Amino acid sequence: MSTANKTFVQLFTNPLPSLDEASQLVASDSAGAISTFSGTTRDHFQGKQVLKLEYEGYGPMAEKILQQIIMEARDKWEIQHVLVYHRLSEVPIGEASVIIAVSSAHRKEAMQAVEYLIDELKARCPIWKKEFYLDGSVWKGTCE
Amino acid sequence: MSTANKTFVQLFTNPLPSLDEASQLVASDSAGAISTFSGTTRDHFQGKQVLKLEYEGYGPMAEKILQQIIMEARDKWEIQHVLVYHRLSEVPIGEASVIIAVSSAHRKEAMQAVEYLIDELKARCPIWKKEFYLDGSVWKGTCE
Amino acid sequence: MQENGTSKVTVLYFAAARDITGIASETFSVPHSLGDLTSILTTKYGEELRKILDHSLYAVNMDYVEKDLETNTVLKDRDEVAIIPPVSGG
Amino acid sequence: MQENGTSKVTVLYFAAARDITGIASETFSVPHSLGDLTSILTTKYGEELRKILDHSLYAVNMDYVEKDLETNTVLKDRDEVAIIPPVSGG
Numbered sequence: 001m002s003t004a005n006k007t008f009v010q011l012f013t014n015p016l017p018s019l020d021e022a023s024q025l026v027a028s029d030s031a032g033a034i035s036t037f038s039g040t041t042r043d044h045f046q047g048k049q050v051l052k053l054e055y056e057g058y059g060p061m062a063e064k065i066l067q068q069i070i071m072e073a074r075d076k077w078e079i080q081h082v083l084v085y086h087r088l089s090e091v092p093i094g095e096a097s098v099i100i101a102v103s104s105a106h107r108k109e110a111m112q113a114v115e116y117l118i119d120e121l122k123a124r125c126p127i128w129k130k131e132f133y134l135d136g137s138v139w140k141g142t143c144e
Numbered sequence: 145m146s147t148a149n150k151t152f153v154q155l156f157t158n159p160l161p162s163l164d165e166a167s168q169l170v171a172s173d174s175a176g177a178i179s180t181f182s183g184t185t186r187d188h189f190q191g192k193q194v195l196k197l198e199y200e201g202y203g204p205m206a207e208k209i210l211q212q213i214i215m216e217a218r219d220k221w222e223i224q225h226v227l228v229y230h231r232l233s234e235v236p237i238g239e240a241s242v243i244i245a246v247s248s249a250h251r252k253e254a255m256q257a258v259e260y261l262i263d264e265l266k267a268r269c270p271i272w273k274k275e276f277y278l279d280g281s282v283w284k285g286t287c288e
Numbered sequence: 289m290q291e292n293g294t295s296k297v298t299v300l301y302f303a304a305a306r307d308i309t310g311i312a313s314e315t316f317s318v319p320h321s322l323g324d325l326t327s328i329l330t331t332k333y334g335e336e337l338r339k340i341l342d343h344s345l346y347a348v349n350m351d352y353v354e355k356d357l358e359t360n361t362v363l364k365d366r367d368e369v370a371i372i373p374p375v376s377g378g
Numbered sequence: 379m380q381e382n383g384t385s386k387v388t389v390l391y392f393a394a395a396r397d398i399t400g401i402a403s404e405t406f407s408v409p410h411s412l413g414d415l416t417s418i419l420t421t422k423y424g425e426e427l428r429k430i431l432d433h434s435l436y437a438v439n440m441d442y443v444e445k446d447l448e449t450n451t452v453l454k455d456r457d458e459v460a461i462i463p464p465v466s467g468g
Binding site for chain 2: 302304307370374375376377378
């Protein structure tokens with residue numbers, strides 16, 4: 001089983017592929033459950049209007065960390081295919097900055113793995129978000 | 145905020161709408177997180193090959209229970225829009241029998257609500273699955 | 289209750305229950321409670337349905353009735369009673 | 379180490395760190411450890427960068443170095459050292 005498990009990790013400067021495309025990549029006739037998470041850019045942060053967002057990343061290390069995190073998830077849960085896409089560029093409000101999709105035979109595994117992947121991505125993956133407001137911009141993480 | 149929250153509950157005899165359609169229905173510029181779960185029909189159960197599956201439901205009560213479960217989820221978590229689609233018909237292998245999508249401002253809420261919704265749907269919603277094998281068929285739930 | 293002391297209720301069958309009855313619904317005159325309906329159903333459909341009922345819940349007008357409240361649940365005319373075998377949606 | 383006892387390393391700047399340096403990367407000759415690099419960087423870029431460094435981790439060749447291991451982390455020629463301010467992807 002494990003040799004057939006597929007991993008898709010990619011960083012994009014263009015808009016991310018659709019959720020359908022992502023879920024079809026992880027789908028399989030032997031996996032009954034597909035869990036996904038999409039992070040989309042929001043129009044406000046603590047009451048302030050966000051005009052646009054920009055993501056920057058240390059690309060090669062980000063991919064390396066994502067592969068590590070996925071291996072950790074595979075150690076913890078019986079999951080099948082895994083996809084993690086992140087956008088590194090300006091992202092207009094309402095568009096996806098991250099898509100995660102996991103398939104598994106049983107639903108708990110896929111859901112818990114998705115939660116782990118997004119939590120660890122946010123904690124460890126060298127990617128930074130800059131929010132632009134009417135009165136300036138700020139790198140998130142450093143100034144929160 | 146809560147007056148603008150949308151709920152989509154529907155039972156289908158045709159193939160379910162796509163995950164993209166579902167996630168676009170729950171998307172909003174103020175919700176940064178969209179979590180989805182899709183249940184697709186599997187080609188095996190405990191080593192036996194499954195040829196096809198059929199879902200049957202007590203439609204009006206199923207919709208009522210889903211609305212109840214969604215209200216419970218809204219009481220528990222700060223979520224925005226919620227969608228629960230279930231198919232009631234024969235479902236070919238690999239096609240979706242259920243789609244759940246939830247949006248929220250913060251990711252934990254959407255993910256936990258999706259998990260609650262699928263757990264409670266499976267526990268309480270009057271829908272039954274019949275699996276067809278080479279050597280017969282069985283209503284799941286009753287004979288497990 | 290009707291003048292004759294019984295209530296006319298519609299009973300719905302699903303999944304394994306319907307495989308036994310062969311029909312989706314039918315109407316019964318029930319003297320009093322869900323407990324009485326169980327007697328009527330097992331008289332008509334025998335052991336096979338009784339085994340299903342043991343593991344099913346009734347829903348009256350789309351609300352589940354807890355197992356230990358069945359004998360206390362009085363039926364009214366035109367109640368819709370469904371037999372809900374263990375569910376398996378998702 | 380080189381014959382002169384120092385190592386030539388490339389340093390990468392991201393996000394808030396790059397806003398201060400104004401460039402994405404540069405090369406330094408570092409006597410010994412990551413601790414020495416911190417001295418070189420704060421000498422060149424001052425308090426502003428030191429505040430960032432206090433809350434950042436170094437990654438050497440794409441592996442994080444724990445904060446309390448910095449002074450013990452010896453750099454080699456051609457190491458790629460990145461300053462990783464608190465991340466905010468997702």
